[in-house]
Amino acid sequence: MPARVGRARLDWRRARRRQVRYLTHVRTHRLLAASTLAAVALLASACASRRSARLAEQPISPERDWDSELRRDHPLVGKIWDQRGQRFVDEATLAASVSAAEFVILGEVHDNPDHHAVQARLVGAIGATRRPALAFEMLEEDDQPAVDAALERHPSDPDALARAVDWEHSGWYAFSMYRPIFVAGLAAKMPIVAANLPRKVAKDVAFQGEAALPEEVRAALQRAGPLAPETIATWRAEMKSSHCDAPMPEEILDRLALAQRARDAQMALRMIGGAASGAVLVTGNGHARVDRAVPAVLGREAQGRTVLAVGVLEVQEGLLEPSRYAADLKAATLPYDLVVFTPATEREDPCLALRGHDFSKPKAPPRR
Secondary structure, eight states, X not given: OOHHHHHXXXXXXXXXXXXXXXXXXXXXXXXXXXXXXXXXXXXXXXXXXXXXXXXXXXXXXXXXXXXXXXXXXOTTTTOEEETTTXXXXXXXXXXXXXXXXXXEEEOOOTTOXXXXXXXXXHHHHHHTTOOOEEEEEEEEGGGHHHHHHHHHHOTTOHHHHXXXXXXXXXXXXXXXHHHHHHHHHHHTTOXXXXXXXXXXXXXXXXXXXXXXXXXXXXXXXXXXXXXXXXXXXXXXXXXXXXXTTOOOOHHHHHHHHHHHHHHHHHXXXXXXXXXXXXXXXXXXXXXXXXXXXXXXXXXXXXXXXXEEEEEEXXXXXXOOSGGGHHHHTTOSSOSSSEEEEEOBOOOOOTTTTTTTOOTTSOOOOOOO
């Protein structure tokens, strides 16, 4: 073998060894970085869970600690308003009310951790006296087999349930905020009910209308009778507002409203079928309204049984009386039986991405 060829091969082997060592070094650092990030995320989640648990242990009052920072000094923060009696009440009165009702709807602003702490306390109060089902808007009906399987293997482990339904990729806010609610329910041995309409079904209703409704949901909506013109107008205005006031034909607004009404009917029916001793629903404030949402469906479908709706609202600048919050909800009066007021969470404008989009215009054909 010529000397030059031998040297070339030797140089190639040395270069190859250096390349392998370099790639091994890079892979090692990437694995270490990924492990570190995973550990940090796990630690952050654990810290958030512990903080949520601590908040849930504190009584509902103006003096308690709050996670949300906006308007903590508002005079309504920590106060509980009884809309039926038109008076402020204490937590003991609220706890007694929710414990006495067969069906309880606990509202929330989804991304406000203080709201979930309030819900956890109320679920704990209910669980101290009885064992209703605990239903969640965040769990869809087709999640029920995974929920049941997880709880059969780990009956008191909320984290096992979260993994079973892949909460992390569900599109809902961090499980650490909801965890204390599950802890309270599982400690009281409440059956967990996946209450919401499956996402695909809701999407089909929004695109196709009544033809896509499940039979039981369609029947429940038919029993409600036709909507009054003023109710239709209110629904259209709300759907337009919730889609950032983007231009949208009335037929699209009506189908979006139908999807919301279908979710209300679905969750009410799941509550009725959840347990003989009633049910508690954790849901957004919109679904907790007594004038048209889940409580209204329960009033029709479970006549003779007691229903109580608790709204958990963020205080607003300049609104110092509970009655002032009705207008913001496009209602003549506050549409809840009781209301808990909390500080507000700072959040980005959700309409930035949609503002200016015109849903009334057809999409342009794709470029070829």
